[in-house]
Amino acid sequence: MFLKKGKKEQGPSGNEKTIKSFPASKEEVISFFRQQFHSAADLVIKEVCPHLTVLYLEPLIDGQILREQILQPVQNKEIHSLEELYSTLSVGDVNDEKDPEKALESLLNGSTLLHFDGTPRVLLASTPQSITRSLSTPELESQVIGMQVAFNESLSTNIGLLRKLISSTSFCHDQLVIGHQSKSRASIVYLKEIASEELVTAVKDRIQKISIDSLIDTPVLAELIEDNSLSIFPQSILTERPDRVASQLMNGKIAILIDGSSHALLLPNPLIEFFQSKEDQNIRWQIATFLRLLRIGSMVLSIFATSFYVAALTYHYEVIPQPLLVPLGESRSRVPFPPIFETLLLEIVIELLREAGARLPTKVGQTMGIVGGIVIGTAAVQAGFTSNILIIMIALSALASFTSPSYMLGNVIRLLRFPIIIIAGLLGFYGIMLGFCFILIHLLRQSTLGVPYLAPFYPPRYKDWKDSIIRFPAQFLYKRPDATRPQDSYKFPPSEGEG
Structure with missing residues (x-):
């Protein structure tokens, strides 16, 4: 795809000049459409009777409608004019068109064009083929309770x-x-x-x-x-x-x-809505609140867990509890790499496994992800390339990233880990705090269609907090979010004393 600023819209060919009105001669009409479509193999031109020409793009039209509602009625009757042709067709949607540009657009949308020789206009019969799959269940946003239908391509x-x-x-x-x-x-x-x-x-x-x-x-x-x-x-x-x-x-x-x-x-x-699932509305408010807190905590854990490991082992041994210090030292005694390199190496391996699993067929990808993770993790520890504790931290961090209901936000969480790990390896806990502040400042500067990205917390809209990090019971959610500036603010009248 290429952005082309200031470029005017063109016809289907992209560079062919089009005429402003239809010629009356069928030879000129046929020549015009062949030129526009560069004599494409799927452009079908039929002369069904001495004065009538039918044109259509074969992959886009419904052959049964064409045969039963256009060709058969025309072939069984002698046609003398375009008006008589119009009354003969049994197809539901037929339009009289004089503009060649609109006729081209209709052909590309699955219409059949009919031209009567000697007439400077055409009839366009709607005969589109339904090229789409049937409705299915959601794949990326599956849930136990609620509607089990997803959009398709129509x-x-x-x-x-x-x-x-x-x-x-x-x-x-x-x-x-x-x-x-x-x-x-x-x-x-x-x-x-x-x-x-x-x-x-x-x-x-x-x-x-x-x-x-x-x-x-x-x-x-x-x-x-x-x-x-x-x-x-x-x-x-x-x-x-x-x-x-x-x-x-x-x-x-x-x-x-x-x-x-x-x-x-x-x-x-706003950002908070990426942690909310449609299923939150279908379950008890206490459970919905717990799940939202879990997702937010998982995001923080996924971004900062491995960077905390790097900072602690590089600069801040004093924060490690004494009972963990000895097993951690034994685990790292055979590892020849500094913590930052060891962590980045394992993070990249995890991303390779995840990407490879996503590109393979479903069953093969799942098997490869599980088996590959076990084999590579075990081999890496035995060979002394990494420590047992880092394997646990990496696995926990990867698992936490999957709790995000939004696939797009999950990708963001995965990517943010890498710069935070690098800055933690360079500056320790100060680097982690610097990275956190940078992310926070960036979020404060963002907006979505003019709405602050951190709404309803910045700027604070306390009434919208009822359905944000926590979810209040349904009877308290009588107002629509102020961030969208709705014309009608109330979903239903508030209970007495709640307005």
Whole structure:
């Protein structure tokens, strides 16, 4: 994909000049479309009768609809004009078109073009083939309690799933086209009576300013419309769950869906929401609170556990309890490397195993990850390349990174470990504190669609704390988050004395 600022949209060929109106001659019409598609093998041109020409792109059309609702009615009747042809067709959606550019776009979207010789316009019959998979269960966001359906690659199907969950006339989705070549259809979904008009306008403006040849998937769009695309932290949530999107729309959020992508983009999203799972709403509030605290603690552990090991063994032996000092010394007595090199080596090995397992078929990848980890870990200790305690620390750190409900945030946690380990090896605990302060300052400077990234803690919005690190009982969650500036702040009337 290449960003091309200031480039005007072109036709399907990308460099061919198009005509402004259709010629009346069928020979000129056929020549025009062959030139536009460079005589592509899948461009089918049929003369079904002396004055009628049918054109379509074979992979994109439904052959049964073409045969039964277009070709058969036409072949069984003598046609003398385009108006008579229009009344003969039994297909549901037929449009009269004079603009060649719009006709090209319709062909690329699965329409069949019919031209009657001597007429400077065409008929476009909607015959698209449904090229998509059936609905399946979520893979990255699986849960025990709740909806067991995930988005697929069909935009209309995904919009239908959301409409089924939100049966309201306030449900809106505005369609835009992105990409000079791909012509990808994108929908901005929101609730008219709840979502902030300012946020909706901001999202539309950012998308309309995108000048790109091709946009196939939502992660690319997320990077193009983020407040700070240079930040390592994600500023929008990618989700495959329709129920999660529906619940966030009710909170005043905005969702973006792209035809061909099985993930929706939710924004704005402060950092705390990356530690929240849709399942938190379906379980008791005490358990949901415990799980959120566990996830946040796991993130801190995953980032700083191995760096603490490096700092303690390099500069700060005094912080190690005496009962651990002797076994730790014995464990490291055979290791020829300094702690920083030993730790980085093992972290890289863990990442290699994880990446290799992700690229292999599911069953093979799982087996290789388990067996590879055991074999390499045992061999490394026996050969004296590392210590037993570091193996435990690395395994604990890797395990903690998997508790994040967000795949994107999990990747961030994995990457942050490396610079923190390096600075801990150079400056000890002072380096760890310096790294922590740098991360905190970076987070304080970030925003997501104009909303502070550390909301509702900075700036403090105490009423939003009810559903942040902890989750209050459902009867207390009567207000929508103030961060999204919703038009209607209340989900339901508060109980007496709670307003």
